Structures are given as C-alpha cells and as structure tokens.
Amino acid sequence: MTAAESAEAAQRYDPRAIQEKWQRRWEKLDTFRASDDPADTRERAYLLDMFPYPSGDLHMGHAEAYAIGDAIARYWFQLGRNVLHPIGWDAFGLPAENAAIRNNAHPADWTYANIETQAESFRRYAVSFDWSRRLQTCDPEYYHWNQWLFLRFYERELAYRKDGYVNWCPKDQTVLANEQVIDGRCERCGTVVVRRTLTQWYFRITSYADQLLADAEALERKWPERVLLMQRNWIGRSEGAEVHFAVEGRDEPVTVFTTRPDTLYGATFFVVAADSPLAEELCEPSRLEELRAYVAEVRKLTDIERQATGRDKTGVFLGVHAVNPVNDELIPVWAADYVLPDYGTGAIMAVPAHDQRDLDFARAYGLPVRGVLETGQPDPATGGIATAGDGQLINSGPLNGLGKAEAIARITAILAEKGLGHAAVNYRLRDWLVSRQRFWGTPIPIIHCPSCGEVPVPEEELPVVLPDLRGQDLVPKGVSPLAAATDWVNVSCPKCGGPAKRDTDTMDTFVDSSWYFLRYCSPHYAEGPFDPDNVRRWAPVDLYVGGVEHAILHLLYSRFFVKVLHDMGLVDFREPFTRLLNQGQVINGGKAMSKSLGNGVDLGRQLAAHGVDAIRLTMISASPPEDDIDWADMRPEAMVKFLARAWRIAGDVAAAGSSRPDGEPGDVALRRVTHHTIDDVTRLVEAHRLNVAVARLMELVNATRRAIDSGPGAGDPAVREAAEVLAVLLSLFAPYTADECWELLGHQPSVARAGWPVADPALLVTDSVTAVVQVNGKVRDRVEVPPDISEDDLREVALAAAGVIRALGGQSIRKVIVRAPKLVNVVAG
RNA sequence: GCCCCGGUAAACCAAUCGGCAGAGUUGACGGAUUCAAAAUCCGUGCAGUGUGGGUUCGAGUCCCACCCGGGGCACCA
Numbered sequence: 001m002t003a004a005e006s007a008e009a010a011q012r013y014d015p016r017a018i019q020e021k022w023q024r025r026w027e028k029l030d031t032f033r034a035s036d037d038p039a040d041t042r043e044r045a046y047l048l049d050m051f052p053y054p055s056g057d058l059h060m061g062h063a064e065a066y067a068i069g070d071a072i073a074r075y076w077f078q079l080g081r082n083v084l085h086p087i088g089w090d091a092f093g094l095p096a097e098n099a100a101i102r103n104n105a106h107p108a109d110w111t112y113a114n115i116e117t118q119a120e121s122f123r124r125y126a127v128s129f130d131w132s133r134r135l136q137t138c139d140p141e142y143y144h145w146n147q148w149l150f151l152r153f154y155e156r157e158l159a160y161r162k163d164g165y166v167n168w169c170p171k172d173q174t175v176l177a178n179e180q181v182i183d184g185r186c187e188r189c190g191t192v193v194v195r196r197t198l199t200q201w202y203f204r205i206t207s208y209a210d211q212l213l214a215d216a217e218a219l220e221r222k223w224p225e226r227v228l229l230m231q232r233n234w235i236g237r238s239e240g241a242e243v244h245f246a247v248e249g250r251d252e253p254v255t256v257f258t259t260r261p262d263t264l265y266g267a268t269f270f271v272v273a274a275d276s277p278l279a280e281e282l283c284e285p286s287r288l289e290e291l292r293a294y295v296a297e298v299r300k301l302t303d304i305e306r307q308a309t310g311r312d313k314t315g316v317f318l319g320v321h322a323v324n325p326v327n328d329e330l331i332p333v334w335a336a337d338y339v340l341p342d343y344g345t346g347a348i349m350a351v352p353a354h355d356q357r358d359l360d361f362a363r364a365y366g367l368p369v370r371g372v373l374e375t376g377q378p379d380p381a382t383g384g385i386a387t388a389g390d391g392q393l394i395n396s397g398p399l400n401g402l403g404k405a406e407a408i409a410r411i412t413a414i415l416a417e418k419g420l421g422h423a424a425v426n427y428r429l430r431d432w433l434v435s436r437q438r439f440w441g442t443p444i445p446i447i448h449c450p451s452c453g454e455v456p457v458p459e460e461e462l463p464v465v466l467p468d469l470r471g472q473d474l475v476p477k478g479v480s481p482l483a484a485a486t487d488w489v490n491v492s493c494p495k496c497g498g499p500a501k502r503d504t505d506t507m508d509t510f511v512d513s514s515w516y517f518l519r520y521c522s523p524h525y526a527e528g529p530f531d532p533d534n535v536r537r538w539a540p541v542d543l544y545v546g547g548v549e550h551a552i553l554h555l556l557y558s559r560f561f562v563k564v565l566h567d568m569g570l571v572d573f574r575e576p577f578t579r580l581l582n583q584g585q586v587i588n589g590g591k592a593m594s595k596s597l598g599n600g601v602d603l604g605r606q607l608a609a610h611g612v613d614a615i616r617l618t619m620i621s622a623s624p625p626e627d628d629i630d631w632a633d634m635r636p637e638a639m640v641k642f643l644a645r646a647w648r649i650a651g652d653v654a655a656a657g658s659s660r661p662d663g664e665p666g667d668v669a670l671r672r673v674t675h676h677t678i679d680d681v682t683r684l685v686e687a688h689r690l691n692v693a694v695a696r697l698m699e700l701v702n703a704t705r706r707a708i709d710s711g712p713g714a715g716d717p718a719v720r721e722a723a724e725v726l727a728v729l730l731s732l733f734a735p736y737t738a739d740e741c742w743e744l745l746g747h748q749p750s751v752a753r754a755g756w757p758v759a760d761p762a763l764l765v766t767d768s769v770t771a772v773v774q775v776n777g778k779v780r781d782r783v784e785v786p787p788d789i790s791e792d793d794l795r796e797v798a799l800a801a802a803g804v805i806r807a808l809g810g811q812s813i814r815k816v817i818v819r820a821p822k823l824v825n826v827v828a829g
Numbered sequence: 830g831c832c833c834c835g836g837u838a839a840a841c842c843a844a845u846c847g848g849c850a851g852a853g854u855u856g857a858c859g860g861a862u863u864c865a866a867a868a869u870c871c872g873u874g875c876a877g878u879g880u881g882g883g884u885u886c887g888a889g890u891c892c893c894a895c896c897c898g899g900g901g902c903a904c905c906a
Contacts, residue, residue, distance in 0.1 A: 012868085226833055226901075233832080233902050240906085258906060271906090313904075338904045348906050357904050428905055551901085621854075623842065628899085633841050635855050642854085648869090683845095692843065695853035702853090709870070772849045777887045779849050817886050823848050827886045 013644035015611025018740045022749075023124065025739075031752050032077065032128040034084040036522075036534055042082040046538050047073045048517055048577075049127075050546030050554075053090045054114035058121045060586040060593065060603050060631065061547070067616040068583050068625045068690065069545035070127045071732040075685050077128065078728065078756040084538050085128055086520040088135035089115050092143075092509045094172055094188060097440040097474050104471035107440040111138055121604075125612055126735045128752070133523045137512035138440070142519065144463035145529035146511050147445040149561075151456050154446075158204045158564060159434075161454065165275070165341055166433060168196040173476030174437040175200060177508060178430050179234075179553045195275075195299070201444060201505065202431040205560045209235050209427045212559055215574055223580040224626065227551045234552050236428025241412050243349065243421035245270060245322040247282055247333060254278065254322065257344035257426045260354065261415070262407035265396035266372035267349040268362070270322040270333045274298050274315065276341035282333055284319030291316055291335055298337045313338045313361045324349075325420040326397065326411070336361060344426055356386040372396045373404075432557065434508045439466070439474050439481040441506030449493035449500035458494050464502070480504040513554055514561040517541050517576060535571055544577040547585070555580070581688055584628035586619075601631050613734035614639040620733050621694040643737045645701050646726055649708065650741035653723045656714035666718030667711060668763075673703040674722045675763035681729050682756070690733075697729055720745070728754045773798045774825040775807040791818040798824035 035042075049069040052062060073085040089111075096107035103110070115136060122129065135142055153159035167176040171191040175198060180187040205212075213235050216228050240259035247254050247270075254272070258264075272279045274295050283291045294316045305311070315336030322333050338357055339348055352362035353371040359380055362369055369381035375391035377383075393399040398414065399407045415421035435444065443464045445457040457464055467488035474481050482504040483489060493500035515529065521538040522531035540562075555577070562576040585592065588599040606615050617639040622629040665671060677700040684693040704722040708714045724745055731738035731751045742751035766787060771794060773781040781803025785794060795818050798804060808828055815827040 224834095229833060230901055236902090236905065238905075256906080260906080311904085338906095340905070343905050350906090355906070357906075360904090426905080428902095548900085621842090627835090627842095630841080633855085635841090638854055644868095692852080695843070698853050705870085770849085774848085774887075777848095782849080815886060817848090819848065823887090825848080825886050 013640070013647045013737075015613060015640065015643070015736070018736045019124070019612055022736050022739050023126075025749060026126075029750055031750055032073075032083070032085060032130050033132060034086075034130045034538075035082050036537075038533075038537070040082055042080060044084070044538060045076045045081045046084045046541045046543075047076065048086070048520075048541045048544050050544070050550065051088045051090050051513070051516060052118060053093060053095075054111055054118055055095055056114055057117050058125070058603055060601050060606070063125065063603050063606075063615055064586050064619040064629060065545060065547065065583050066122070066125060066127050067619040067733070068581070068688075069543075070616075071620060071690055072543060072545075072685065072688070073128050074732045074735070074752060075756070077752060078731070078754065080755065083128075084133075084520065085130060086133040086135075086523075087122065087127070087129040087131070088133075088516060088520070088523075089118070089137065090509065090513055090516075091115065091136040091138035092441045092506075092512055094174075094438060094440070097438055100440075100470060101472070101474050106468070106470040107474070108138065111136075111440075124607070125616070128735075133520050135516065135519055135523050137509070137516065140463045140465050141524075142516075143442040143512070145515075145519070146442040146507060147457070147462050147464060148459065149515065149529060150442075150507065150511075151445055151459070151462075152568060153203060153564065154456060156564075156568070158207065159201060160204065161199055161201050163197060163199050164202070164433065165195055166198050166200055167193045168198075169193055172438070173478055175433055175435060177433045177510070177553075179432075179556070200433055201435040201503075203434055203560070205432045205557075206427060206429055208560050208563050209237065209429050210425075211563055211574075212429075212556065213237055215559070215563075219575065219580075222578060224548070224582050227548065227555065227580065227582065230551045231556055234429060234556065238426050238428075240424060240426065241408075241415065241421050242345075242424040243325065243415060244419075245325060245349065247322045248320040249284070250282060254282070254347050255345050255421075256347050256349050257424060258349060260351065260408075261411045261421070262393060262396075262399060262402075262404055263351040263354045263372055264324070264326050264349065264411055265393075265399065266351040266353050266370050267324055267331060268352060268368045268370055269331050269350045269358075271315065271336045271339045271348050271350050271358075271361070272318075272333065273339040273341035273346040274335040274337055276346040278346055279318065279335040282318055282320055283335070287316070287319045291318065294335065301337075313357070313364060315361065315365065317365075325415070325418075332367070334361075334365070342430065343428070352386065353380045354386050354388055356388065359384065359386040370395065372399075432508075432560075434511060435505035436508055437478065437480045438476065438506060439469055441509060442511065443482065444503040444505050444507060446503040447491055447493060447500045448503060449496060449498060451498060452493055452495040452500075455493055455495050455500070461494075480506065482506070510553060510557050514557045515565070517544075517558070518565075518571070530570075532570060539571065540573045540575060541577045543579045543581060545581045545583065548582040551582075581625060583625045584623070586629045586631055588631045590630060590632070606636065610636040610640055611643075611736075613643055613737045617643070617694060617733050620690045622691065624691055625688055642698060642701065643734055645705065646697075646730060647737055647741055647744075649701065649704050649719075649723050650727065650744040652708055652714040653720050654744045654746065656719075664717050666716040666721065667707060668718070670703060670707045670711065670716070670718040670722055671760075672763050672766075673700060674718070674725050675759040677729070678725060678757045678759040679764055682759070685732065693729075694733060697726065697733075700726055700729075725757050727751050728757055769821050771798070771821055772823045773801050773804055774823070775804055775828060777825060778807070780804050780807040785821050787821050789821045791820045794818055794820045794824060798826065 049066055076083045091111050096111045099110040100107040150159055167181050169176055169186040169191050171189050181193050185192055238259050241261035242255050242257055244253035244255050275298055315334045318333045318335055320333050321330040350358040352359040352369045354373055372395045373391035374394050375387040377387045380386050390404040393402050393407045412423045445464050447455045449455050467485040469481055489501050491500055518530040518535055522534040525531045558576050563574055565571045566574050588601055593600045614636045618634050618636045677696050680696045681693045707719050727738050727741040738751045739749055768784045769787050770782050771785050772779055781801040783797050783801055795816055811828040813828050817825040
C-alpha cells in the first residue's frame with residue numbers, strides 16, 4: 001500500500017473496524033450496569049424489551065425491536081438516570097424439545113447453544129443491557145419460583161384441577177389455552193385443534209376479570225388503544241341475568257344466562273349445547289340413541305367448520321319440556337350445535353322473535369315465534385329477521401308498555417323476589433389452562449397420593465427438577481414424557497409417607513414470562529421469586545417494548561399475575577407495565593418473511609454488509625416505531641452514507657485543531673441550528689418519534705457540512721460544538737460511530753456517558769419571523785416581523801404589503817384574521 | 830356482520846393548537862471534481878393529501894358517507 005492509498009483508507013469510513021475496536025473497549029467499561037444501591041439518588045428508570053425465545057440467531061424483527069428500546073434506554077442513561085435495562089431468555093418450550101428428539105439430544109443443549117449465539121449477537125448489536133442480570137427461565141434457579149408461585153396460587157384456590165373440554169393439538173400432542181387457539185388452529189404449529197375431555201390444571205384468571213377490565217382504564221393513553229381494545233374484547237364482559245328453568249324429570253332447575261331478560265315472555269323453546277353433559281342428562285331415555293348419534297356428528301366437525309358463518313343450525317328434540325318461570329308455560333328442550341358448552345351455562349332460553357340465531361333455528365324446525373317487543377320493524381316470524389334492538393314490551397304481563405331498560409330492571413327484580421333468578425355478569429374469558437403434556441417446562445409441584453389426594457410439594461423440597469430425559473424419551477405420546485420417568489414419578493407422600501406419584505404435566509411457558517420482569521430486579525435472590533425491596537424500587541416497568549402479537553396472551557397473563565401478587569401483599573402496584581410501545585413488524589415485499597415464501601432476510605448478512613450502526617439506523621428511520629417496515633423499500637446504504645458524513649465532520653474538526661475557548665462561541669447561525677436540533681430531538685425522543693429525530697440529525701449534519709465547506713470553516717468553535725452535539729445525539733442510534741466521533745473530537749470514552757446536551761434558550765428565540773399574508777386563504781405575500789409583534793401592528797403591516805394590495809385590486813375588505821406572529825388572512829369580496 | 834388503525838411526490842416518510850403541503854431519505858436528472866469511474870460536494874424537478882359532501886376566513890388535520898389496505902372480534906346467548 002502506498003502512502004497515498006493508506007492516507008485515503010484512513011479517511012474512509014470503515015464500520016467493521018470501528019465495531020471491532022469499540023466492542024473490545026466497551027467490555028472493559030461496563031457502562032450500563034444498574035445500581036441497586038438504595039443510597040443512589042439518581043432517578044430510577046426501568047426499560048424492558050420483551051425477552052427473546054432462543055429459536056436460533058436474532059432476526060430482522062429483533063433488530064428493529066431492540067434498536068427502538070435501546071435508543072430510549074440510552075437516552076435515559078444520557079439524562080443521568082439509574083437505568084435498569086435487562087436481558088434474559090424465554091427458554092422453555094416445544095422447539096427445543098422437537099430439536100432434541102431429532103438430534104437424540106437434551107433440549108438444554110439446543111437451548112443454551114442458541115442463547116449463546118443470541119447473546120453474542122446482542123453484544124455485537126450494541127444493546128445497552130446490564131448483563132449481570134441475565135436470566136434463563138429453564139434454569140432451576142428460575143423455575144423454582146414458578147413452582148413456588150404455583151403453590152401460592154394453589155393455597156389461594158387460584159390454581160385448581162378440573163375435568164375440561166379442552167383444546168388439543170394433535171401435532172404437538174398437548175393441550176392449549178384458549179388464547180393459544182387462533183381461528184381454530186394451534187398458535188404455534190397451525191394444526192387444526194380438536195376437543196378432548198381431560199383433567200387439567202387451571203389458573204382462575206376469571207376471578208380477576210373485573211379488575212383486569214377496570215384497571216385497563218388507567219392504562220388509557222399509556223398503552224396503545226388497540227391493545228386495550230383487544231383485551232376488552234377478549235374479556236368480553238356482558239351484563240344480564242341468570243334465570244332458573246325447571247325441567248321435567250330433573251330435581252334441580254337449569255340455569256341460563258341472558259342479556260335480554262326483558263324478552264323472557266317470548267321464550268318459546270329451550271336449548272342446551274349438544275356436546276355438554278347436560279344434554280345427555282336431560283334427554284328422555286328413549287331418545288338417547290338419537291342424541292348420541294347427533295353428538296357424534298357434531299363432534300366430527302372442527303371448531304372452524306362449526307363456527308363457519310352461514311352454516312345451517314342443527315339440533316334434536318330431547319323429549320322433555322322446561323317451564324318458563326314467569327308464565328309456567330311448557331316449552332320444548334332441544335340440544336343444538338349453536339349453543340356452546342363452555343360459554344355461560346351451556347344452556348339458553350330461546351327467544352326466536354328477538355334473537356337471530358334462535359329465529360334461524362325455529363324456522364328450520366318449525367318452532368313457534370312470539371313477538372314481545374314492538375319495534376316498528378317487520379314481523380320476524382314472516383320476515384325472518386329478528387328484532388333485537390329496543391322497543392316497547394307486549395305480550396309480557398307486568399312488563400307490557402315498558403321499554404327495554406325498564407323492563408330488564410323490572411323483570412330482574414321480579415325474578416330475584418321469587419328466587420327464580422338474579423342480575424348477573426358473564427365473561428367470555430375462561431380460566432387459563434396451564435398444564436402441558438410436554439417435557440421442556442416447569443414441573444407442576446403437586447404429588448398425587450391415593451389416600452391424601454393432591455398434596456403440594458413441601459417448600460423446602462423445591463425446586464422439583466426435571467429428570468434427565470433426552471432423544472426418544474421425549475417423543476410425544478399423548479401423556480407427558482415425565483410419566484415414563486418412573487424413578488422421578490414415584491415418591492412417597494409428604495403427608496402420609498405412603499407411595500404416591502408426582503404430577504407429570506409441565507406448566508405453560510406463559511407462566512414463566514408472567515413475572516420475569518420482577519425477577520430482573522434481583523435475579524440472584526434466593527429467598528423468594530424476588531426481593532420485595534428491590535422490586536419496590538424498580539418496578540413497575542416504566543416502558544415495555546415489544547410486538548403486538550402478545551396483546552392478549554402475555555400481557556393479559558402478566559397483568560393477572562401482578563394483581564394476584566398485589567393481593568398477596570408481595571408488590572404494591574397493580575399493573576406491571578406503565579407504558580407500552582408496540583413496534584411493527586419487519587416484512588419483505590409486502591409480506592411477512594417466511595420460509596415458504598423464500599423472502600427471508602438474514603440479519604447477519606445485513607450486518608456484515610452495512611454494519612451494525614447502519615442497520616440500527618435503517619430500522620429507526622424507516623417509519624414510526626409502531627408501523628411495519630417493508631425491507632424491500634429500505635436502503636441501508638443511505639445510512640452508511642449518512643454515518644460517513646457524520647464521521648468525516650468529526651475528522652475535519654479534529655484536523656482543524658479547533659477548540660471552544662470561553663467567550664468565543666462561534667458562528668451564531670450554526671449554533672441556532674445546533675440548539676434547535678437539541679430541542680427538537682429531545683422532544684421527539686420523549687414522544688418516541690424516533691424516525692423524525694433521525695431526520696433532524698441529518699439536517700444538523702447537512703448544516704455543519706455547509707458551515708465547514710462554505711461557511712466559517714472546520715476551525716470555528718460552533719462547528720466543534722455541532723460535531724460534539726451530533727456525537728451525543730447519534731449515540732442513541734449508532735453507538736459505534738458516535739463513540740468513534742467522540743474520540744476523534746478528543747474526548748474520553750464512552751460517549752454513552754457524555755450527558756444529554758441542553759439547548760440554550762437564547763439560541764431558540766429568533767429576532768424575526770416570517771408572517772404569511774393571505775387574501776381569501778391564498779398566500780399573497782410574506783413579511784418579516786418581530787416574534788412578539790402585536791395583532792394590531794401585524795394587521796397594519798399586512799394590509800400595507802404589496803402582494804396584498806395587488807391581490808385586493810380595490811375589493812373591499814370584509815374581515816381580517818390575525819394570528820400573530822405567523823399569519824394574517826384578509827377576507828375580501 | 831361489528832369494532833379499531835391507516836391512505837400525503839415514482840418509493841419510504843414529515844407537516845405542535847385547523848394557519849406557507851415538504852424536514853429527512855431513496856430513485857431520476859443536471860453540474861463540480863476525475864484521464865475515466867467510484868467516492869465526495871453542489872443543484873433540479875416531481876403531489877394539492879383515497880373519493881364525495883359538510884363546518885370554517887382558512888381543512889392533510891374536525892364532522893358525515895363511501896372506496897381501498899391492514900388488524901381485532903364473531904353462532905358469546
């Protein structure tokens with residue numbers, strides 16, 4: 001290499017060399033360690049990125065999410081806060097188990113190998129984590145506390161076992177929670193889910209339905225509106241009444257839930273879910289065979305087919321009658337497929353005149369239709385359209401003449417008085433099914449004893465550690481692989497000492513992620529899931545960054561956990577995440593990246609080609625954080641170019657040997673730009689409008705370049721100031737280049753500790769502004785005026801402006817609107 | 830079917846409170862530099878804001894209806 005060539009190379013921006021240099025230096029600096037010291041008076045701030053599942057290396061989606069979270073965390077650091085920004089891994093789950101079967105290995109092998117890969121990638125990606133708090137949910141030190149919490153839930157009867165008609169994924173060979181079934185398919189593998197009756201463990205999240213709903217109000221404007229909406233829809237609260245119907249041949253009445261108790265006089269038949277135990281129980285014996293044949297048909301259908309819109313409703317008559325409690329009328333009891341066994345009580349009163357589903361069924365089977373609401377709409381019996389709105393009650397005894405609301409109140413009171421029913425609230429939300437028939441998860445800490453029943457594992461025996469199963473041991477067989485580990489399963493009962501067996505199911509991995517943010521506050525604490533003092537100081541999370549795909553599952557479960565912990569007195573807050581930022585997805589060519597489409601973009605290759613800083617900047621500047629990024633539209637080269645421009649400015653300033661002696665601030669025009677940029681970027685980062693913040697940085701670079709080339713030159717103190725401000729602002733998004741610039745400018749590393757610049761208010765005010773002068777809404781002139789000009793003065797100046805006089809052309813002025821100092825609109829005509 | 834979010838230049842995206850439609854980036858074109866190219870620097874053009882109404886002195890911004898795209902819920906009694 002000639003001297004000229006090497007001089008040229010030294011002037012070329014080389015992201016790879018910069019990365020290697022700074023990554024080594026940063027390791028020694030340990031800049032981002034959060035301080036637990038109670039005497040540390042800095043303001044505490046907790047920024048949490050949703051922890052990753054170790055499915056392989058990091059991908060483009062991670063690159064976006066962590067670039068966003070890191071920019072805000074680094075901003076908080078620059079402000080001088082004591083920032084908790086931890087990382088860990090959501091490390092239990094099926095993919096590890098499937099890989100272990102394939103490779104005849106242990107799930108931990110795959111899991112920890114991937115974690116190491118991701119950890120290395122995070123370091124290279126320069127995310128400002130406190131690595132000392134790293135956790136993995138598959139470590140016994142972590143899942144110990146899942147078990148501890150499970151037992152606390154159990155004590156409070158918030159964990160219980162029951163027979164349920166559950167969702168079963170035939171491919172993964174395990175049950176799924178309702179939240180994990182998307183359009184009738186397994187959330188993880190897409191297989192059509194079938195129904196099975198199994199005895200399973202549940203968490204009683206429904207006890208908290210009202211609180212989950214009520215506390216969502218407090219999250220308004222702090223969480224994205226659509227997430228709150230999705231949670232509200234999911235909880236699905238509806239108000240109405242429960243009504244008890246006597247049924248022939250049964251001692252106890254059958255209760256139904258209805259949102260329209262006012263239409264009770266219009267009930268002309270009664271329906272129970274065909275596939276509920278109730279149907280068989282109520283059925284007249286001679287019709288049992290017919291019912292069973294029918295139920296067999298219904299069960300052949302998947303939920304997808306069963307819920308297809310427009311499908312004809314079917315059912316069979318059970319040969320018995322129910323008694324309408326308000327008029328003692330006998331109405332036939334049917335079993336049908338359109339009533340769901342697990343919503344409400346699995347039975348309904350059918351009011352065909354005023355419910356479309358009941359009307360469709362009545363018309364299909366020739367059942368009577370009786371209108372009890374006068375709505376002015378055509379008769380449902382002939383028109384086929386049920387009238388479901390408000391109206392005046394008719395044919396309804398004491399309700400006649402009332403409107404809907406009054407009638408509901410009246411009938412509810414009557415029913416309550418006679419013991420025939422009462423006002424009631426029903427939820428769509430079901431209890432959270434937490435058992436899984438797979439290996440790589442937290443063992444449920446319960447022992448089943450033939451004489452004592454369910455016995456909790458004593459606290460001092462926790463954690464119940466997974467046995468060492470691998471390879472073929474893990475092939476799913478419909479029961480948990482743990483069941484085959486006889487040495488592990490067979491124990492003596494902690495209560496009576498007799499032979500007993502461990503529960504062989506493991507917990508849903510969403511249990512792990514429902515409280516990990518608390519563990520980060522004291523990750524090595526051995527006396528409990530977390531140190532209450534540390535949690536009091538750090539939690540709740542100030543800002544939670546992650547994908548909207550967790551809008552219901554993870555976020556709802558975490559909220560539930562925190563409410564339970566609050567009621568147990570372990571935390572003093574009721575919501576885990578004060579603010580939530582949902583970043584969009586990275587897509588390619590208008591579609592989600594997928595193997596089958598072959599449109600995947602490899603993060604490692606992108607980083608190798610353009611450098612970490614350029615990829616981070618591409619993610620940040622592409623769009624508002626919550627919007628999707630279409631990688632096909634992105635040009636990372638543009639960001640390399642920008643970073644090179646910023647880096648050359650630092651180099652030019654260094655070469656010019658400029659300094660900032662007191663009393664010599666330098667070029668005031670550039671200083672105005674610099675301080676306006678500080679002001680703007682501060683506000684934009686606060687508002688999470690990171691893409692616009694980057695645009696402001698680009699403006700500052702452009703202005704500084706001009707100042708160097710065709711202004712006061714690189715030696716001007718204002719140019720140095722601009723370069724220094726640029727390095728600090730840039731450190732949120734492009735930490736490598738920022739540190740390199742900072743060093744070139746003669747400062748000690750790291751720029752991450754430089755402190756956020758403060759805009760000089762004197763440089764933010766301008767001595768003149770341009771006021772726009774309009775005539776009839778069209779811009780006709782501009783005038784330079786002082787910013788504090790009065791309305792009257794501005795009016796006078798505007799009316800005298802040449803452009804105005806020309807535009808008026810002698811027309812009379814009807815009105816002048818003045819918005820000092822920016823605008824005047826002359827209305828003429 | 831119901832409910833949310835979005836639609837601005839060739840592309841991605843800006844536009845505090847209703848107040849000049851353009852900050853930034855890409856692409857395109859032109860110039861400087863160069864033997865030439867790359868790199869670098871400078872400059873140029875490109876839309877009246879999905880459609881139709883309304884409110885207003887003034888609407889990308891507010892209201893109504895519709896179209897398109899994305900998302901959520903959906904025999905939920």
